[in-house]
Amino acid sequence: xxxxxxxxxxxxxxxxxxxxxxxxxxxxxxxxxxxxxxxxxxxxxxxxxxxxxxxxxxxxxxxxxxxxxxxxxxxxxxxxxxxxxxxxxxxxxxxxxxxxxxxxxxxxxxxxxxxxxxxxxxxxxxxxxxxxxxxxxxxxxxxxxxxxxxxxxxxxxxxxxxxxxxxxxxxxxxxxxxxxxxxxxxxxxxxxxxxxxxxxxxxxxxxxxxxxxxxxxxxxxxxxxxxxxxxxxxxxxxxxxxxxxxxxxxxxxxxxxxxxxxxxxxxxxxxxxxxxxxxxxxxxxxxxxxxxxxxxxxxxxxxxxxxxxxxxxxxxxxxxxxxx
Ligand code: CP
Numbered sequence: 001x002x003x004x005x006x007x008x009x010x011x012x013x014x015x016x017x018x019x020x021x022x023x024x025x026x027x028x029x030x031x032x033x034x035x036x037x038x039x040x041x042x043x044x045x046x047x048x049x050x051x052x053x054x055x056x057x058x059x060x061x062x063x064x065x066x067x068x069x070x071x072x073x074x075x076x077x078x079x080x081x082x083x084x085x086x087x088x089x090x091x092x093x094x095x096x097x098x099x100x101x102x103x104x105x106x107x108x109x110x111x112x113x114x115x116x117x118x119x120x121x122x123x124x125x126x127x128x129x130x131x132x133x134x135x136x137x138x139x140x141x142x143x144x145x146x147x148x149x150x151x152x153x154x155x156x157x158x159x160x161x162x163x164x165x166x167x168x169x170x171x172x173x174x175x176x177x178x179x180x181x182x183x184x185x186x187x188x189x190x191x192x193x194x195x196x197x198x199x200x201x202x203x204x205x206x207x208x209x210x211x212x213x214x215x216x217x218x219x220x221x222x223x224x225x226x227x228x229x230x231x232x233x234x235x236x237x238x239x240x241x242x243x244x245x246x247x248x249x250x251x252x253x254x255x256x257x258x259x260x261x262x263x264x265x266x267x268x269x270x271x272x273x274x275x276x277x278x279x280x281x282x283x284x285x286x287x288x289x290x291x292x293x294x295x296x297x298x299x300x301x302x303x304x305x306x307x308x309x310x311x312x313x314x315x316x317x318x319x320x321x322x323x324x
Contacts, residue, residue: 003115003127004314006136007184012159015145015188019157021313022146022306029065029309039068039319042099047073047090047114048130049080049105054279054304055130055139059102062311066319071098090114091121100126100318108133108177126318134175134243140278141181143310147276147303148233162189166270168227169194170259171237171286172202175244178278179237187217195219197227198237198259199250224259228268235276236261236286252285261287266297274299 001014028036044063048056056072063070071093075081080089086105093101101118103111115127131137148167149157167186173179173196186194194217196203203220214220221227228234241249266273275287275297283289292298 001318002119002124003111003129004138004318005112005115005127005129007138007141007181007188008136010184010188012188015142015159015185017317018142018310018313019146019149019159021317022142022309023150023155023157025065025312025316026150026306026309035065035067037067038316039063039066042068042319043071043097044068044100044102044315045071045073045093045096045098046102046130047093047104049075049086049103049110050131052104052130054307055104055137058304058307059128059130059139059311059315062308062315063100065308065312066315068100068315068319071096086110087114087117090117094118094121094123094125098125100128100315102128102130103132104130105132108135128314128318131177133177134180135177136181136184137177137278138181139307139311139314140178141185142314143303143307144178144182144235144276144278145185146310147299147306148274150306151274151299151302159189162186163191165189165191165232166193166195166230167233167235168224168231168269169196169235169237170224170227170261171198172239172244173198173237174202174204175240176237179235182235183218193217193219195221195227195231197221197224199255201250202239224261224265225268228265231269231273233274233276234261234266234269235278238278238280239282239285252282256285256288260285261291263288263291266291273297276300276303278303 060070111129111132118125149161152161186192276299
């Protein structure tokens, strides 16, 4: 696969390839081996037109651990401020010999537009979507999948481990590109159940129109309590205030009261339940502050750690690496 824009068209074997490659890199990193020479001579450009902490830094670290040369673009100090277009910016990086472009933008469709332009120019550049608007965040979906599957089998994480597992996704699903990518990856696992819950104003219109109900592996609930019942994993999502018009923004106190993940609500879940959050977290809103830091339940730091191994796997596979 030259570009990774969406998980919509991923097939089971591709998920397993990413999971197993990431596990190999995780093993390498755990041995404190700092670098492998796999992408020596290749150039990875991080073109982040929207702010990021985790995704940008972990792609940079992943590229460096693979011995690639990295270019980091900062929009505020770039020629974008002089009116250069996004496509001309990408072409400038192409002309410098970039092999892989990692793109984040606040508008859905920008990574695809750049990928299409790169193909039109006959280049071999691979484009990786690092989050585009409300559309998708495929590397986050894959690192969430890796975090869950590695917990179930550290040596051989794979999609089939999710058979019979119940996963709740709670919060601002309407604005969440993470939810969209996770819905594709988790429903690719046969026998996994996905339960979505959030305020009606923060659910996609299609779901809101359908009302509560079930389609295949996907169930929709109005109350968080229903979604949490016997859940094995709870994914809580950030309230994306920057993408909300004022009328959609719930009071943060009310949101926490009705949808926040608290110790009391966790009693509804499987006793071994684990909590995920893609970050950044609105502390004390989506999840109570003490729970967020409790290693018995929280996988949030583990998600960040997994991000490096998964992004190494993606760059490696896109950079022409053979599956080991
Ligand atoms: N999860 C995530 O995309 O975080 P950043 O915005 O910090 O990259």
